[in-house]
Amino acid sequence: GAVVSQHPSWVICKSGTSVKIECRSLDFQATTMFWYRQFPKQSLMLMATSNEGSKATYEQGVEKDKFLINHASLTLSTLTVTSAHPEDSSFYICSSLTSTDTQYFGPGTRLTVL
Amino acid sequence: AQSVTQPDIHITVSEGASLELRCNYSYGATPYLFWYVQSPGQGLQLLLKYFSGDTLVQGIKGFEAEFKRSQSSFNLRKPSVHWSDAAEYFCAVEGDSSYKLIFGSGTRLLVRP
Numbered sequence: 001g002a003v004v005s006q007h008p009s010w011v012i013c014k015s016g017t018s019v020k021i022e023c024r025s026l027d028f029q030a031t032t033m034f035w036y037r038q039f040p041k042q043s044l045m046l047m048a049t050s051n052e053g054s055k056a057t058y059e060q061g062v063e064k065d066k067f068l069i070n071h072a073s074l075t076l077s078t079l080t081v082t083s084a085h086p087e088d089s090s091f092y093i094c095s096s097l098t099s100t101d102t103q104y105f106g107p108g109t110r111l112t113v114l
Numbered sequence: 115a116q117s118v119t120q121p122d123i124h125i126t127v128s129e130g131a132s133l134e135l136r137c138n139y140s141y142g143a144t145p146y147l148f149w150y151v152q153s154p155g156q157g158l159q160l161l162l163k164y165f166s167g168d169t170l171v172q173g174i175k176g177f178e179a180e181f182k183r184s185q186s187s188f189n190l191r192k193p194s195v196h197w198s199d200a201a202e203y204f205c206a207v208e209g210d211s212s213y214k215l216i217f218g219s220g221t222r223l224l225v226r227p
Contacts, residue, residue, distance in 0.1 A: 004157075006157070032213060034213075034214070034215075042219070042220075043204060043217045043218065043219045043220050044158075044204070044215075044217045046214055046215070049212070049213075049214065091155075093157050093158070095158075097213050101146070101165075101208075101213060102148075102160065102163060103148075103160075103213070103215060104160065105150070105157040105158040105159070105160075106157050107156055107157040108155070108156065108157045110155070
Protein backbone atom coordinates (compact mmCIF):
# COMPACT_ATOMS: atom_id res chain seq x y z
CA GLY A 1 0.00 0.00 0.00
CA ALA A 2 0.87 3.65 -0.21
CA VAL A 3 3.16 5.03 2.48
CA VAL A 4 2.57 8.24 4.36
CA SER A 5 5.00 9.62 6.91
CA GLN A 6 4.67 12.26 9.60
CA HIS A 7 7.30 14.27 11.38
CA PRO A 8 7.80 14.59 14.23
CA SER A 9 6.22 11.54 15.80
CA TRP A 10 5.93 13.36 19.08
CA VAL A 11 6.58 16.88 20.28
CA ILE A 12 6.43 18.71 23.59
CA CYS A 13 6.22 22.48 23.58
CA LYS A 14 5.55 25.35 25.91
CA SER A 15 2.25 27.14 25.94
CA GLY A 16 2.20 30.05 23.50
CA THR A 17 4.67 28.60 21.03
CA SER A 18 3.92 27.29 17.55
CA VAL A 19 4.48 23.76 16.32
CA LYS A 20 4.74 22.53 12.75
CA ILE A 21 3.84 18.98 11.76
CA GLU A 22 4.78 17.58 8.37
CA CYS A 23 2.88 14.98 6.39
CA ARG A 24 4.52 13.37 3.37
CA SER A 25 3.29 10.84 0.84
CA LEU A 26 6.45 8.88 0.11
CA ASP A 27 5.66 6.88 -2.99
CA PHE A 28 2.81 8.70 -4.65
CA GLN A 29 1.55 12.18 -5.34
CA ALA A 30 -1.46 13.50 -3.50
CA THR A 31 -3.35 16.60 -4.52
CA THR A 32 -5.56 16.10 -1.50
CA MET A 33 -4.53 15.38 2.07
CA PHE A 34 -6.54 15.43 5.26
CA TRP A 35 -5.76 16.37 8.83
CA TYR A 36 -7.47 14.64 11.74
CA ARG A 37 -7.38 15.04 15.47
CA GLN A 38 -7.85 12.17 17.88
CA PHE A 39 -8.41 12.49 21.60
CA PRO A 40 -7.55 9.58 23.89
CA LYS A 41 -9.84 6.60 23.45
CA GLN A 42 -11.89 8.47 20.87
CA SER A 43 -12.38 8.36 17.15
CA LEU A 44 -10.80 10.57 14.54
CA MET A 45 -12.32 13.93 13.86
CA LEU A 46 -11.63 15.58 10.53
CA MET A 47 -10.13 19.03 10.96
CA ALA A 48 -9.50 20.12 7.41
CA THR A 49 -8.95 19.13 3.82
CA SER A 50 -5.62 20.22 2.39
CA ASN A 51 -5.52 20.88 -1.35
CA GLU A 52 -2.29 21.33 -3.25
CA GLY A 53 -1.95 24.84 -4.56
CA SER A 54 -5.06 26.21 -2.90
CA LYS A 55 -6.43 27.09 0.48
CA ALA A 56 -7.42 24.39 2.90
CA THR A 57 -11.05 23.71 3.66
CA TYR A 58 -11.77 23.62 7.37
CA GLU A 59 -14.51 21.72 9.13
CA GLN A 60 -17.03 23.58 11.20
CA GLY A 61 -15.65 24.62 14.55
CA VAL A 62 -11.99 24.39 13.56
CA GLU A 63 -10.14 27.70 13.82
CA LYS A 64 -8.28 28.26 10.58
CA ASP A 65 -6.06 30.95 12.10
CA LYS A 66 -4.98 28.58 14.82
CA PHE A 67 -4.41 25.53 12.67
CA LEU A 68 -2.54 26.73 9.61
CA ILE A 69 -2.33 24.30 6.72
CA ASN A 70 0.03 24.58 3.78
CA HIS A 71 0.02 22.08 0.93
CA ALA A 72 3.13 23.27 -0.83
CA SER A 73 3.73 20.30 -3.10
CA LEU A 74 2.10 17.10 -4.27
CA THR A 75 3.89 15.15 -1.55
CA LEU A 76 3.92 17.51 1.42
CA SER A 77 1.31 19.12 3.64
CA THR A 78 2.10 20.90 6.88
CA LEU A 79 -0.07 21.69 9.89
CA THR A 80 1.08 24.50 12.16
CA VAL A 81 -0.54 24.82 15.54
CA THR A 82 -0.10 28.48 16.41
CA SER A 83 0.07 29.80 19.95
CA ALA A 84 -0.48 26.34 21.30
CA HIS A 85 -2.25 25.83 24.60
CA PRO A 86 -2.66 22.72 26.76
CA GLU A 87 -6.10 22.06 25.28
CA ASP A 88 -4.43 21.61 21.90
CA SER A 89 -2.62 18.56 23.22
CA SER A 90 -3.78 15.67 21.11
CA PHE A 91 -2.83 13.06 18.54
CA TYR A 92 -2.77 14.57 15.05
CA ILE A 93 -3.01 12.25 12.09
CA CYS A 94 -2.79 13.06 8.41
CA SER A 95 -3.88 11.07 5.41
CA SER A 96 -3.21 11.26 1.69
CA LEU A 97 -5.75 10.50 -0.98
CA THR A 98 -4.57 8.22 -3.76
CA SER A 99 -5.74 8.08 -7.34
CA THR A 100 -7.95 5.13 -6.36
CA ASP A 101 -9.91 7.33 -3.97
CA THR A 102 -8.47 5.67 -0.88
CA GLN A 103 -6.98 7.47 2.10
CA TYR A 104 -3.72 6.18 3.51
CA PHE A 105 -2.80 7.43 6.95
CA GLY A 106 0.38 8.61 8.53
CA PRO A 107 1.59 7.21 11.87
CA GLY A 108 0.43 10.29 13.76
CA THR A 109 2.06 13.02 15.83
CA ARG A 110 1.48 13.27 19.54
CA LEU A 111 1.51 16.90 20.67
CA THR A 112 1.84 17.79 24.33
CA VAL A 113 1.59 21.44 25.30
CA LEU A 114 2.87 22.29 28.77
CA ALA B 115 -26.50 13.21 7.52
CA GLN B 116 -23.99 10.46 7.14
CA SER B 117 -23.07 8.53 10.25
CA VAL B 118 -21.37 5.34 11.31
CA THR B 119 -22.23 3.28 14.36
CA GLN B 120 -20.02 0.69 15.93
CA PRO B 121 -22.18 -0.65 18.73
CA ASP B 122 -19.47 -2.57 20.54
CA ILE B 123 -16.98 -0.43 22.45
CA HIS B 124 -14.78 -3.42 23.14
CA ILE B 125 -14.81 -7.12 22.39
CA THR B 126 -12.73 -9.90 23.91
CA VAL B 127 -12.13 -13.16 22.08
CA SER B 128 -9.85 -16.09 22.64
CA GLU B 129 -6.95 -16.63 20.29
CA GLY B 130 -8.04 -18.92 17.49
CA ALA B 131 -11.70 -18.02 17.85
CA SER B 132 -13.70 -16.34 15.14
CA LEU B 133 -14.40 -12.61 15.19
CA GLU B 134 -17.13 -10.33 13.95
CA LEU B 135 -17.08 -6.57 14.48
CA ARG B 136 -20.28 -4.74 13.73
CA CYS B 137 -20.68 -1.58 11.71
CA ASN B 138 -23.86 0.17 10.67
CA TYR B 139 -24.00 3.24 8.48
CA SER B 140 -26.51 5.87 7.58
CA TYR B 141 -26.45 7.17 4.03
CA GLY B 142 -29.07 7.47 1.32
CA ALA B 143 -27.16 6.09 -1.62
CA THR B 144 -24.54 3.37 -1.91
CA PRO B 145 -21.64 4.46 0.24
CA TYR B 146 -17.97 3.77 0.03
CA LEU B 147 -17.07 1.76 3.13
CA PHE B 148 -13.77 1.14 4.84
CA TRP B 149 -12.29 -0.72 7.78
CA TYR B 150 -9.11 0.54 9.37
CA VAL B 151 -7.06 -0.84 12.25
CA GLN B 152 -5.07 1.23 14.71
CA SER B 153 -2.43 -0.15 17.04
CA PRO B 154 -1.67 1.83 20.21
CA GLY B 155 0.01 5.14 19.43
CA GLN B 156 -0.03 4.46 15.72
CA GLY B 157 -1.82 5.74 12.67
CA LEU B 158 -4.48 3.82 10.82
CA GLN B 159 -3.89 0.94 8.46
CA LEU B 160 -6.42 0.12 5.77
CA LEU B 161 -7.78 -3.42 6.10
CA LEU B 162 -10.27 -3.38 3.25
CA LYS B 163 -12.71 -1.24 1.34
CA TYR B 164 -15.98 -1.57 -0.54
CA PHE B 165 -16.84 0.65 -3.46
CA SER B 166 -19.10 -1.53 -5.60
CA GLY B 167 -19.46 -5.02 -7.04
CA ASP B 168 -19.08 -8.15 -4.96
CA THR B 169 -20.53 -7.48 -1.54
CA LEU B 170 -18.01 -9.77 0.17
CA VAL B 171 -14.69 -8.00 0.32
CA GLN B 172 -11.39 -9.61 1.15
CA GLY B 173 -8.74 -7.61 2.94
CA ILE B 174 -5.31 -7.98 4.42
CA LYS B 175 -4.36 -10.10 7.42
CA GLY B 176 -7.15 -12.59 6.72
CA PHE B 177 -9.99 -10.13 7.29
CA GLU B 178 -13.14 -9.90 5.22
CA ALA B 179 -16.26 -7.78 5.35
CA GLU B 180 -19.71 -8.09 3.87
CA PHE B 181 -21.82 -5.20 2.64
CA LYS B 182 -25.51 -5.73 3.33
CA ARG B 183 -27.60 -2.93 1.90
CA SER B 184 -30.83 -4.18 3.47
CA GLN B 185 -29.27 -3.95 6.92
CA SER B 186 -27.08 -0.91 6.27
CA SER B 187 -24.21 -2.93 7.64
CA PHE B 188 -20.60 -3.64 6.81
CA ASN B 189 -19.42 -6.12 9.42
CA LEU B 190 -15.80 -7.19 9.66
CA ARG B 191 -14.96 -10.86 10.14
CA LYS B 192 -11.99 -13.09 10.67
CA PRO B 193 -12.24 -16.87 11.06
CA SER B 194 -9.34 -17.26 13.48
CA VAL B 195 -7.98 -14.41 15.56
CA HIS B 196 -4.28 -14.06 16.37
CA TRP B 197 -2.88 -12.28 19.41
CA SER B 198 -1.39 -9.67 17.10
CA ASP B 199 -4.90 -8.66 16.01
CA ALA B 200 -5.46 -6.91 19.33
CA ALA B 201 -6.01 -3.26 18.37
CA GLU B 202 -8.67 -0.63 17.77
CA TYR B 203 -10.82 -1.09 14.71
CA PHE B 204 -12.60 1.74 12.93
CA CYS B 205 -15.32 1.55 10.35
CA ALA B 206 -15.67 4.55 8.06
CA VAL B 207 -17.98 5.76 5.34
CA GLU B 208 -17.39 8.14 2.48
CA GLY B 209 -20.69 9.32 1.19
CA ASP B 210 -20.12 12.20 -1.19
CA SER B 211 -17.65 13.49 -3.71
CA SER B 212 -15.47 15.27 -1.19
CA TYR B 213 -13.66 12.07 -0.17
CA LYS B 214 -14.26 12.92 3.47
CA LEU B 215 -14.40 9.96 5.80
CA ILE B 216 -16.82 9.73 8.67
CA PHE B 217 -15.52 7.36 11.31
CA GLY B 218 -17.33 5.23 13.81
CA SER B 219 -16.35 5.44 17.45
CA GLY B 220 -14.19 2.34 17.17
CA THR B 221 -14.15 -1.12 18.71
CA ARG B 222 -11.25 -2.22 20.86
CA LEU B 223 -10.37 -5.88 20.34
CA LEU B 224 -8.75 -7.79 23.16
CA VAL B 225 -7.39 -11.27 22.52
CA ARG B 226 -7.14 -13.82 25.31
CA PRO B 227 -4.22 -16.24 25.14
